[in-house]
Structures are given as C-alpha cells and as structure tokens.
Amino acid sequence: MEEKFPIVIEIKLTAKDLWKFSLYHAYWGSKGIFSAIFSLAAAYLLITAWSTSTVAYRIMLLVSALIFTVWQPLLLYYRSVKQAKNPRIQNGMTLSFDEDGFLVSQGEESLLLNWENVKRGVRIGDMIILYMDQIRAYLLTDGCMAEKKAEITELIKEKLPPKRRKRI
Known part of the structure; x- marks a missing residue:
C-alpha cells in the first residue's frame, strides 16, 4: 500500500444507508434467528390451520407472520428517513x-x-x-x-x- x-x-x-445499518442491528445474530423462526412458525400455522381456524385466529397469525418480515423493516425505514432529515x-x-x-x-x-x-x-x-x-x-x-x-x-x-x- x-x-x-x-x-x-x-x-x-442517506436514509438507505441508515436503514441498512438498522436492519443489520435488528436481524443479525440471535435476534435474526428468533425473527425468522417466529415468522416461519406463524406462516406454517396459518397455512396448515387455515381451514379449521376462526377469522380472528387467521388475522392474528397473519399479523404474527408479517411483523418481522414486513412491519419491522418498514418501521426501521421510516425511522431512517426521519433520522436522515437531522x-x-x-x-x-x-x-x-x-x-x-x-x-x-x-x-x-x-x-x-x-x-x-x-x-x-x-x-x-x-x-x-x-x-x-x-x-x-x-x-x-x-x-x-x-x-x-x-x-x-x-x-x-x-x-x-x-x-x-x-x-x-
């Protein structure tokens, strides 16, 4: 050199840079493993119990499956956009x-x-x-x-x- x-x-x-950093912290290590297992388990239950479950149970499982895969990344992006305006x-x-x-x-x-x-x-x-x-x-x-x-x-x-x- x-x-x-x-x-x-x-x-x-940029907001995107801050978002990548936030995602890394939210999903790296044991937190990421827990999030993946939780989301997969909720999705599995939603699919296998669809015909025998009530509407409220289906909604709960759908929300549970989406909380770590959709909701949290969107929330982190919103916070990153807000932080980038600082x-x-x-x-x-x-x-x-x-x-x-x-x-x-x-x-x-x-x-x-x-x-x-x-x-x-x-x-x-x-x-x-x-x-x-x-x-x-x-x-x-x-x-x-x-x-x-x-x-x-x-x-x-x-x-x-x-x-x-x-x-x-």
Whole structure:
C-alpha cells in the first residue's frame, strides 16, 4: 500500500444507508434467528390451520407472520428517513485517516480518535462500520470512500487485529 496520509473522505449518509445499518442491528445474530423462526412458525400455522381456524385466529397469525418480515423493516425505514432529515446527518462530516487514527470534522467541531478507540470494524454489504462503543459508530459507505476504498480497507486491516474486525 502506498501510504499517502491523510486519507480524507466526505461522509454523506442517506436514509438507505441508515436503514441498512438498522436492519443489520435488528436481524443479525440471535435476534435474526428468533425473527425468522417466529415468522416461519406463524406462516406454517396459518397455512396448515387455515381451514379449521376462526377469522380472528387467521388475522392474528397473519399479523404474527408479517411483523418481522414486513412491519419491522418498514418501521426501521421510516425511522431512517426521519433520522436522515437531522441537520447533523444532512450536513455530513469529513473523516481524515492516518497511522494514528482518524479525525472526524463537522463544521467547526472536530474529534480525534485513535485506532485503540475503535472497538471493532465490520463490513456489511457496501458499508464498513467502525464501532467506538455499543452506541456510537461511523458508517463508511463504498460510495463515500470511492477510489480511496482500497487504501482505507488496508489501513483498517493493518490497525485493527483480526479479532476486532469482521469481513474486512
């Protein structure tokens, strides 16, 4: 990797980016397994008990089958659209990566974060998520990284040990 520091990118998140992040958190791991089993079980009961069940029971099973497959994703999308309208998201931010960490800048504010502060990095689809803790994370979309994607990916691989990164 030819080292040219700092590597500067502009992050402008869309409602779709925020939605993908929300879906990842809602359906990854045991929550996703539970959601899938619950929805499949409700759908199975709906199909097998259709002829012998009451209308109220059918409606309950239909709602149960759709709650994790349709309702929750729509609700997460609605929240993402609402969050994307927040001025802090709309204005975007600048991230400057180097050997020591990265500088996050937005307007007049800036925050310097060391690589030791990054708890873990995860790639989901076209996005790298750098978690600072369970609440704060920075979303680096492939679109925002553009031609600097390979450089940033290599830097993250170099700075985060394998146990603190997934699929990167």
